[in-house]
Amino acid sequence: MKKILAVDAVGCLVDYNGKINKNIKRLIDKFKVKKIILTNVNDKEKKKFLKNIDYQIFSLKHQPDKTNPKYFKKFLSQHNLKPNQLIYFEHNIKAVKSAKSIGIITHHYNGSLKSLENFLNLFLDKEQSIPKKNEKNFHYYPQHPIVIGVGDKKISNFMPCVWNTALSYEPFMYGISVKKDRFTNKILKNVKFFSINFLDFKHVRFIRLIGRSSGKLIHKTKEFGIKFSNGLNFNVPILSDAYLIFECEKKYEKNFGTHTLFVGKVKMIHTKNIISRKSILDTSKISPTLYLGADHYIGLDKKSLLNLKSLSFHKSYSLKNK
Ligand SMILES: Cc1cc2nc3c(=O)[nH]c(=O)nc-3n(C[C@H](O)[C@H](O)[C@H](O)COP(=O)(O)O)c2cc1C
Numbered sequence: 346m347k348k349i350l351a352v353d354a355v356g357c358l359v360d361y362n363g364k365i366n367k368n369i370k371r372l373i374d375k376f377k378v379k380k381i382i383l384t385n386v387n388d389k390e391k392k393k394f395l396k397n398i399d400y401q402i403f404s405l406k407h408q409p410d411k412t413n414p415k416y417f418k419k420f421l422s423q424h425n426l427k428p429n430q431l432i433y434f435e436h437n438i439k440a441v442k443s444a445k446s447i448g449i450i451t452h453h454y455n456g457s458l459k460s461l462e463n464f465l466n467l468f469l470d471k472e473q474s475i476p477k478k479n480e481k482n483f484h485y486y487p488q489h490p491i492v493i494g495v496g497d498k499k500i501s502n503f504m505p506c507v508w509n510t511a512l513s514y515e516p517f518m519y520g521i522s523v524k525k526d527r528f529t530n531k532i533l534k535n536v537k538f539f540s541i542n543f544l545d546f547k548h549v550r551f552i553r554l555i556g557r558s559s560g561k562l563i564h565k566t567k568e569f570g571i572k573f574s575n576g577l578n579f580n581v582p583i584l585s586d587a588y589l590i591f592e593c594e595k596k597y598e599k600n601f602g603t604h605t606l607f608v609g610k611v612k613m614i615h616t617k618n619i620i621s622r623k624s625i626l627d628t629s630k631i632s633p634t635l636y637l638g639a640d641h642y643i644g645l646d647k648k649s650l651l652n653l654k655s656l657s658f659h660k661s662y663s664l665k666n667k
Pocket residue numbers: 490502503504505506507508509522523524525527528529530552553555556557558559560561636
């Protein structure tokens with residue numbers, strides 16, 4: 346979306362002698378967008394106050410002033426703009442309120458260059474949008490998908506789940522969010538245990554396969570010859586190729602819109618012996634799978650590993666926080 350930066354003249358870009366505020370000029374020039382100076386001045390005042398301004402200038406010569414929302418409505422219609430296309434800063438609080446009242450994104454400039462810069466960085470460098478119904482957005486990925494294993498008397502089933510997270514150290518709790526219409530969701534509602542399986546990037550095609558097929562219609566384990574065994578707990582299918590497995594006892598389930606969050610207490614951890622470098626993963630041996638959304642996967646850049654352990658903590662971070 347095309348955005349335009351509107352700048353208050355006297356009190357912001359220039360002072361009452363018409364002298365340019367160099368800090369503000371330098372700041373706004375950093376942003377490669379069209380700039381328009383919004384002012385109330387008539388021709389005589391323009392010569393006095395705006396003599397040093399070489400940006401485009403808009404004025405209604407007090408008919409009305411910016412404190413009246415009609416000023417901004419007129420500006421928008423003359424320039425064929427929607428209110429959210431205009432990013433505006435202004436020193437006069439009444440004019441700020443007037444611009445805001447018709448939906449213009451407006452900052453009250455009170456002399457702080459830092460807060461003005463933060464405002465411009467947010468609204469000129471980034472696009473704003475309100476989440477739309479049924480619109481999916483995956484810019485918050487990558488995240489690592491695990492594979493959920495569930496089983497009842499009749500079937501063992503596996504599905505990848507990227508919406509997963511540890512929730513507590515003590516007790517060790519783990520959460521998975523599963524869409525209500527998944528076959529796995531139906532089984533999870535009726536069983537007491539499930540497994541969480543972590544797979545190396547070399548199994549990425551397998552992850553994709555079981556995430557684009559459904560236990561509703563096939564026995565994935567037979568169809569794809571999945572290697573698995575049962576865990577120590579009742580009916581917990583476990584992937585033989587996983588480098589890390591949690592056997593979980595289901596403790597909570599709660600619906601959130603399209604998905605159900607199942608929370609399990611980790612009862613048993615199976616760790617392949619090569620994976621560990623003390624408590625963290627040895628990335629020279631294991632490469633976790635990361636998911637970018639829409640069937641895109643990405644591996645780890647191992648060279649980017651950074652150990653900051655030798656840095657001291659800030660004094661606000663007491664040992665109690667550890
Ligand atoms: C990488 C990947 C991650 C996925 N993450 C989730 C997820 O977090 N939650 C979910 O409900 N479905 C997720 N899915 C979709 C299910 O895995 C998919 O619908 C699968 O076919 C369900 O299997 P089922 O019908 O046998 O339960 C994911 C799929 C893929 C490929």
